[in-house]
Amino acid sequence: MKRLKPYRFPLLLLASVITGSVAGWFLGPRSAVLKPLGDIFLNLLFTVVVPLVFVTISSSIANMGTLKRLGRILGTLLVVFVLTGIIASVVMLFSVQWINPGEGVSVSLGEGEEESSEDSLTLSEQIVQALTAPDFKDLLSKENMLALILFAMLFGTAVGMSGESGKSVARGLAALSDVLVKLIGVIMWFAPVGLASYFASLVGEFGPSLVGSYLKAVAVYYPVAILYFLFFFSLYAWVAAGGTGVRKFWGNIFPAAVTSLATGSSVASIPVNLEASRKIGVPSDIREMVIPMGATIHMDGSCLSAILKISFLFGLFQMPFHDIQDFLTAILVAILSGMVMSGVPGGGFTGELLIITLYGFPPEALPILAVLGTLVDPVATMVNSTGDTVASMLVARFVEGKEWMKKKWENAFSS
Template structure:
């Protein structure tokens, strides 16, 4: 084997194995259909391992990032810019989706399948916000369902270390050490990614695939068309704004594993480890990537913003209501941003968003199954945009915070 071939396998061997696993899984799903559920436990084991490492990894990554903030570093500026970029890209994604829905109207009829709403636990807005942002006991922070509460606690921990000065140095060293250990654990788990994600792909293709061109054909075609344009063109534009054509090339070279992990797991949270590794290869400073990537998973979801508008357009078509008017448009854009923030970053986490769409516009309960089905079918592609969008906005944020330094790094 030549030296050139050896270097190629060294840098791309894991990616080739992952792609091979996905291709084999897709073929199995096409030929065996629902029977491939027999190998679903292989995918579940891999996903469960990812989820077990995600919670401590997020804690150590965020807490250590804040604890290591350089003296004079304007942390408030970083947080402000980050949220402005998050909201800006979500609104842009929703606007593109809305314009596309006007150009290519959705034709849909009410589905016959209904859902019993009485079985759904109803909570006040205050209770939902409290549950979203906090946990009633420390052990509840250890669940991926409490990601926002964990992130808030991690931020507080990092600030606590900063305020402690020299007395907090041993704890700071512990956070740095824990961050390194968790990243190595992740590297070990990712060794079985081709097998685990391949099994997951097989099940998705074998079970969900045949439904893609059924009752919701127009909505699905429109959604995937908008996502493709946004994924290829707009993500490339964001990368270009961050660092020119060099940054565009750097982004796409390192976006394969995060994209495959996102579409295979349907979870932005499970993609955090792959995104952190990709962001490192993209030259994004550590204190920026360790904040933007974990925070972006639950708070920045361009794919969910697009799907929220598509759900709205579909329900409006079903009830023969025009998708027009300033109030309708403003509410649609507002819902898209809210949905992007409140969704949990876990598989099928859009349930809150779907209830929000129905309740805000005053549609009857019969509309709920439609948005639930659409939410299920678009989940894999939505997750790709949700997850991989975090790395490209991290590039933008790095450029805004320290433009000269970031351009020099990627150059």
């Protein structure tokens, strides 16, 4: 029971979804009477998302000023995090081209963004439209989520560069972030009722075939994530320190893997990952920066799931997912979900919202992604957490040099 404790709320949400789906199965079209309860829940979430994204991202960046003295480690760390996230995204992209879990179900939940106006714009105009807004008031809309994220990052950077006056702003942002997180918690009290009502109406309208799509998505994600865990983490360990690195990594990583599965939390696994990286031989200043930061902004498992969620929605709405522009946007969203968005409270939710707004899906698609995220979360958390240890090995390789592990153990024996 103690091991199930971290999963109590996700299990409650899954139980509510199952209850609602069963009710919708039996009630059929009559279940539409429950839809307003689901709409209330969605509206509450969409109302809070704009201030949440702005405050939490700008606060995170504004409070990173103390890491400037470790610029070389930090720069290498960020490069490693981005590159492994891109690799994870590409791996899942190839996988969903073979099996798209959303295919075979036709869903029409509402009107997305108009494609005709987008088609009339040049590529450069689309980039400007995606990354910026013509007026400040236009940022205060979920329709301009990417522009809001960019503005929040710039604002947080400016706060961090403002010295003493910026410190008071950073403290205010951190306090406001805590309040917004509490607000999300209050709204989530209504989640079991809202999700049960929403899925009752959804299954009542579209039938049980939607449930089969979830099973197919899980059947795609789990094998791909486990193969990524086994093969690519071995590859990263080999790049870091050759065959010795591979042996050291697999000889020390399983306690961290089991801990992340048992707790459902990368943060809770930090002490075990620190111990694993110490036994592997990662220098203390590197592991003490990479592991804690990786627990919040290094999420290969989240990158894998972000691509799965995108392809899942494309399949449900019977939209082709083969265009290079869609692929590049998907990788960008996956990196944001796995780094920027996972580094703030409520990152999974805001990452799912980013998917919906960038691709023009209706807001009602958010609960569909939320349930998929809950289903793949255990293995995603394991990949996220254990990826931090192998990332610390890669950072050590590029900061300390090719023979970093050999030198570490030679120094240990000589002392």
